[in-house]
Amino acid sequence: MTTSDNTPRGLEPAAGLIARFEPLAPGQVPGFAMKITVRGVQLALRGLPLLARLGGQELRGVAVSPAGDGFMGLLEHAPHEGDRLSFGYESALHSTDVVYRALVA
Amino acid sequence: MSRWDEPSGTGTPWVAPGLAEAERDLNEMLGPIDGYDVVGWPGSGLNDRLRPGDLLLRARGGFRVRAQVAHVAGPELHDADALSSGDAEGAGDGWYAEAVWRSPAGQGRIPAYVRVVDSRGRVPQNQIVIRSRPILPAVAPVSLPPRQGLDDAPGAEEPPWPGLGMPDAGALDGGLEETSPTPTPRSWELPATEWVNVNYYLEWIKGDTLEYLTQPTRKTTDRGLDKEAFPGLLPLTLIDLLALLEIERPDPASPADFQMGLKTKAFYPGTAASPTDVAPGGPYPVVLILPGNHGVQEVRQSPVTPPATAGRGPWKKIPGTADGWVREILSHAGYEYLQEDLARSGVVSFAISTNPANALDAMVQTRADLVMAYLDLLRRIQSGGIASPLAGHLDLGRVGLLGHSRGGDGVVKGALDNAGRNASSAPPATPIQIKAVCALAPTDSKGTARPSDRPVMASPVERFLVVYGSHDGDVSGVGGGLERTGTGFRHYDRSMTRWDTMIFVRGVAHNRFNTTWDNSHSPGPAFQHGDPSHRLVDQSPYPSDPTCGVTTPPGPPACPSPTEYRSIDAHKALAREYIGGFFRWALGGEALEARFKGEVFPLAAGAGISAADVAIQYMVPTHCLIDGFQRDPPGRNALAGPASYTSSQTVEFELGNRPDGNSTIPLAPRVPHQTRILDARPGSAAQVVYRTEIPAGPLRNTRPYSHICFRMTAGFDVSAPGTILSRFPPWKLRIFTGEGSSPAASEAGPAALDTRGVRAPKPPFFHELWVPREGVAKSSLSGEVVNVTKLHFQTVAIPLVAFRGADLEHLQAVELELGAGTMPFYFDTLCLMAL
Numbered sequence: 001m002t003t004s005d006n007t008p009r010g011l012e013p014a015a016g017l018i019a020r021f022e023p024l025a026p027g028q029v030p031g032f033a034m035k036i037t038v039r040g041v042q043l044a045l046r047g048l049p050l051l052a053r054l055g056g057q058e059l060r061g062v063a064v065s066p067a068g069d070g071f072m073g074l075l076e077h078a079p080h081e082g083d084r085l086s087f088g089y090e091s092a093l094h095s096t097d098v099v100y101r102a103l104v105a
Numbered sequence: 106m107s108r109w110d111e112p113s114g115t116g117t118p119w120v121a122p123g124l125a126e127a128e129r130d131l132n133e134m135l136g137p138i139d140g141y142d143v144v145g146w147p148g149s150g151l152n153d154r155l156r157p158g159d160l161l162l163r164a165r166g167g168f169r170v171r172a173q174v175a176h177v178a179g180p181e182l183h184d185a186d187a188l189s190s191g192d193a194e195g196a197g198d199g200w201y202a203e204a205v206w207r208s209p210a211g212q213g214r215i216p217a218y219v220r221v222v223d224s225r226g227r228v229p230q231n232q233i234v235i236r237s238r239p240i241l242p243a244v245a246p247v248s249l250p251p252r253q254g255l256d257d258a259p260g261a262e263e264p265p266w267p268g269l270g271m272p273d274a275g276a277l278d279g280g281l282e283e284t285s286p287t288p289t290p291r292s293w294e295l296p297a298t299e300w301v302n303v304n305y306y307l308e309w310i311k312g313d314t315l316e317y318l319t320q321p322t323r324k325t326t327d328r329g330l331d332k333e334a335f336p337g338l339l340p341l342t343l344i345d346l347l348a349l350l351e352i353e354r355p356d357p358a359s360p361a362d363f364q365m366g367l368k369t370k371a372f373y374p375g376t377a378a379s380p381t382d383v384a385p386g387g388p389y390p391v392v393l394i395l396p397g398n399h400g401v402q403e404v405r406q407s408p409v410t411p412p413a414t415a416g417r418g419p420w421k422k423i424p425g426t427a428d429g430w431v432r433e434i435l436s437h438a439g440y441e442y443l444q445e446d447l448a449r450s451g452v453v454s455f456a457i458s459t460n461p462a463n464a465l466d467a468m469v470q471t472r473a474d475l476v477m478a479y480l481d482l483l484r485r486i487q488s489g490g491i492a493s494p495l496a497g498h499l500d501l502g503r504v505g506l507l508g509h510s511r512g513g514d515g516v517v518k519g520a521l522d523n524a525g526r527n528a529s530s531a532p533p534a535t536p537i538q539i540k541a542v543c544a545l546a547p548t549d550s551k552g553t554a555r556p557s558d559r560p561v562m563a564s565p566v567e568r569f570l571v572v573y574g575s576h577d578g579d580v581s582g583v584g585g586g587l588e589r590t591g592t593g594f595r596h597y598d599r600s601m602t603r604w605d606t607m608i609f610v611r612g613v614a615h616n617r618f619n620t621t622w623d624n625s626h627s628p629g630p631a632f633q634h635g636d637p638s639h640r641l642v643d644q645s646p647y648p649s650d651p652t653c654g655v656t657t658p659p660g661p662p663a664c665p666s667p668t669e670y671r672s673i674d675a676h677k678a679l680a681r682e683y684i685g686g687f688f689r690w691a692l693g694g695e696a697l698e699a700r701f702k703g704e705v706f707p708l709a710a711g712a713g714i715s716a717a718d719v720a721i722q723y724m725v726p727t728h729c730l731i732d733g734f735q736r737d738p739p740g741r742n743a744l745a746g747p748a749s750y751t752s753s754q755t756v757e758f759e760l761g762n763r764p765d766g767n768s769t770i771p772l773a774p775r776v777p778h779q780t781r782i783l784d785a786r787p788g789s790a791a792q793v794v795y796r797t798e799i800p801a802g803p804l805r806n807t808r809p810y811s812h813i814c815f816r817m818t819a820g821f822d823v824s825a826p827g828t829i830l831s832r833f834p835p836w837k838l839r840i841f842t843g844e845g846s847s848p849a850a851s852e853a854g855p856a857a858l859d860t861r862g863v864r865a866p867k868p869p870f871f872h873e874l875w876v877p878r879e880g881v882a883k884s885s886l887s888g889e890v891v892n893v894t895k896l897h898f899q900t901v902a903i904p905l906v907a908f909r910g911a912d913l914e915h916l917q918a919v920e921l922e923l924g925a926g927t928m929p930f931y932f933d934t935l936c937l938m939a940l
Contacts, residue, residue: 029318045400046578047510047548047615048590049297049468061307063466066343066401068184071466090583090891 019098033073039070055083150710155180164231175204198224226710235463288384290448291375298351298366306470315558350433365461372444381494386828390503390692392454396436401460405430414863417622439619472515505541513547541691545569549591561599568691569602570923574613575870578636582671584776594777603726606701610871611718612669617676675713682707703864719863720899727939748797782933795921812902820929823894826871835924842912857907
């Protein structure tokens with residue numbers, strides 16, 4: 001644990017999460033290429049919105065499940081191989097061990 | 106007819122004539138007295154420490170007109186038990202001050218200890234404590250043509266007793282004669298869920314543009330409601346679960362869509378004789394209460410006990426399980442203490458469920474649409490379309506909104522949407538007029554959008570109140586005013602209603618206003634602070650830390666100072682007096698405006714929150730903004746007069762976005778505001794850092810106003826409680842007045858500030874969060890301590906008459922001078938107000 005001046009830092013990646021990357025058909029959700037669903041978290045349901053990012057891309061429309069055990073979000077662009085998921089309520093997001101890997105046919 | 110013959114509003118019939126009598130006595134003894142401040146109203150606590158010379162007036166022989174007068178000789182209060190029987194007047198339990206009784210003839214009596222407050226800290230009903238004001242030159246009002254920022258004739262909202270402020274709510278407590286019986290609070294609940302087709306929005310800010318999902322929709326597929334997106338423990342899809350709880354359901358007419366369920370419980374002024382009758386005297390103003398975001402369901406996989414629990418719906422068996430049960434968390438049931446108070450005061454309130462938005466983690470627009478749906482419900486209740494005792498008893502021309510947390514964002518947008526609907530080409534047949542809005546610990550999730558996308562509270566809403574606590578552990582303001590999600594400070598900074606007020610209260614948290622929410626985790630009152638970013642501070646297995654009497658996580662800091670947290674009862678008292686009082690004033694017409702310009706602190710002594718805990722900002726209807734530092738056009742103030750900086754270290758900036766890169770403190774995370782200000786830097790000697798000119802003409806006449814005001818804070822070192830200085834940097838405000846080209850200067854400094862009520866400026870309120878690491882078990886030790894202490898602006902006021910010798914009809918210029926030092930001084934909203 002560290003004590004910071006104003007933003008969290010120095011945190012370890014969260015582990016044990018399950019993420020589903022669901023490509024969206026054109027027009028299925030207009031403006032978006034992929035939907036991400038994450039499970040295995042324990043989130044407080046609070047006034048602040050959850051923020052999430054995959055690599056350099058911010059997830060839009062992030063919504064926490066009613067039980068706080070998961071969340072979903074939308075990506076405007078297809079992610080890059082190796083993009084890592086991070087999320088959190090405060091401005092500095094917590095890194096996770098979830099990394100995007102494209103399926104190879 | 107003396108000034109005291111005006112209605113007192115206290116319900117204590119002896120007060121006004123008693124004061125008049127006392128004034129005559131004092132005039133005989135001491136010469137003319139110009140006015141008083143009330144230090145303690147009957148039935149209320151003292152709003153300031155006693156000072157030698159304060160006057161205690163006591164109704165003689167019960168509630169007879171004539172009053173006795175005692176001069177307070179010492180500031181200390183003594184327990185009756187600690188005084189010998191010969192010293193104290195023997196008036197019973199309570200607290201006594203040394204005082205000298207005066208007879209009308211002027212002879213002093215034997216020094217004695219006089220009972221000032223009772224054992225609960227309240228001034229007895231037959232007493233009042235006042236403080237004489239300096240004898241100041243009379244001010245004659247002068248008419249002025251209308252201009253920007255000048256709405257009302259001076260004094261239109263003035264208290265009827267000049268110099269006294271208005272009586273506070275505490276003075277209205279029992280034991281008084283009343284013109285009509287106090288209504289008995291009665292409740293009514295919507296008998297069945299009303300299903301409506303409210304859209305669900307995905308919304309976000311991209312760059313500075315507010316975006317929604319292109320087609321606002323309630324399609325189940327867009328939320329994964331028809332899939333096992335979050336299977337959890339249940340064999341149900343999410344939409345099945347929510348339908349079981351009557352929160353959301355597939356639309357019977359279009360099963361691919363879903364509908365939202367409306368639920369509400371009202372409290373209204375009733376009668377003691379009937380459980381349903383509405384008290385005579387209506388129609389009554391109405392307040393809608395929106396809770397914030399919270400969990401919507403509890404699940405058990407074991408037998409449950411059927412008895413009802415406050416704040417929870419009934420347990421329901423989950424189909425397809427052997428012993429699975431679920432019940433709804435009723436966030437909207439958490440404000441009944443406030444609703445009952447409002448009902449007693451003649452205000453009907455409807456606490457409304459926003460669980461349909463909570464279940465979807467919706468942000469603002471879905472909640473605003475729910476407000477509109479509930480307004481439609483009000484119309485149906487009023488018209489008898491829904492069977493209710495309230496039909497015909499609602500005054501839909503006097504409606505208020507209270508929103509907590511995300512509900513605060515929701516009520517601001519809802520009020521704007523309602524105004525837009527009323528002004529549209531197809532207005533509703535029964536327009537609803539939202540007159541007053543209160544945002545309690547609100548999120549501001551749209552404040553970083555481009556200006557046109559930011560919600561701004563403005564007309565036709567007439568009054569806006571923001572209530573926010575320094576120890577909010579959810580909407581904590583971490584990161585400062587430039588963060589994506591901000592706090593109520595930004596709502597206040599943008600607001601433009603006729604009367605805006607914000608109180609920032611030390612030790613007040615987020616969840617404690619809602620009795621349904623998670624407020625008490627662990628043993629002992631010091632641990633009862635269930636805000637999300639506090640939740641790990643007090644939980645086992647953390648060892649006890651005897652140095653601060655709390656359990657703390659291992660590692661620094663040793664003590665997170667939870668003793669600063671005010672009790673749940675203190676939060677309730679604050680809500681009753683400020684939020685309840687706000688609607689009683691803004692909608693019910695009670696004369697409570699003094700508390701919303703800081704002149705009176707309404708909580709009783711012993712409530713757990715004192716006047717020293719409250720920092721206030723306000724802008725009253727009768728005002729003239731001299732300089733808001735917006736600089737449009739450059740180099741000009743709000744009156745188009747020139748403004749200049751005579752210190753090279755003085756710059757302007759959007760808070761948190763310093764252009765000079767010369768910050769000596771990490772300002773952005775410390776400042777919760779969203780405004781442009783004057784950042785004044787002192788030097789090694791006193792120097793003028795700012796000067797602005799008032800254009801020639803009627804704008805120079807200050808007679809319609811009583812005070813010159815501004816917002817201020819300073820660059821305190823807030824890294825630890827001990828580093829926060831108790832004083833602000835030395836400053837002076839200098840005004841130049843007169844008709845000629847060589848105006849005379851007169852000045853006033855901190856000693857001239859009007860410090861009645863809560864107006865004295867407060868240094869920062871220290872606060873650290875324990876931010877748990879999300880995404881892992883809640884019991885994890887992983888997390889971090891984050892300092893979220895804020896440099897908050899507050900409005901300060903200097904009586905114009907404090908500028909001795911000034912020609913107040915010809916104000917030509919204003920200067921700000923800083924004394925020698927190093928601490929930056931932040932200055933904004935220079936204005937004149939009629940307080």
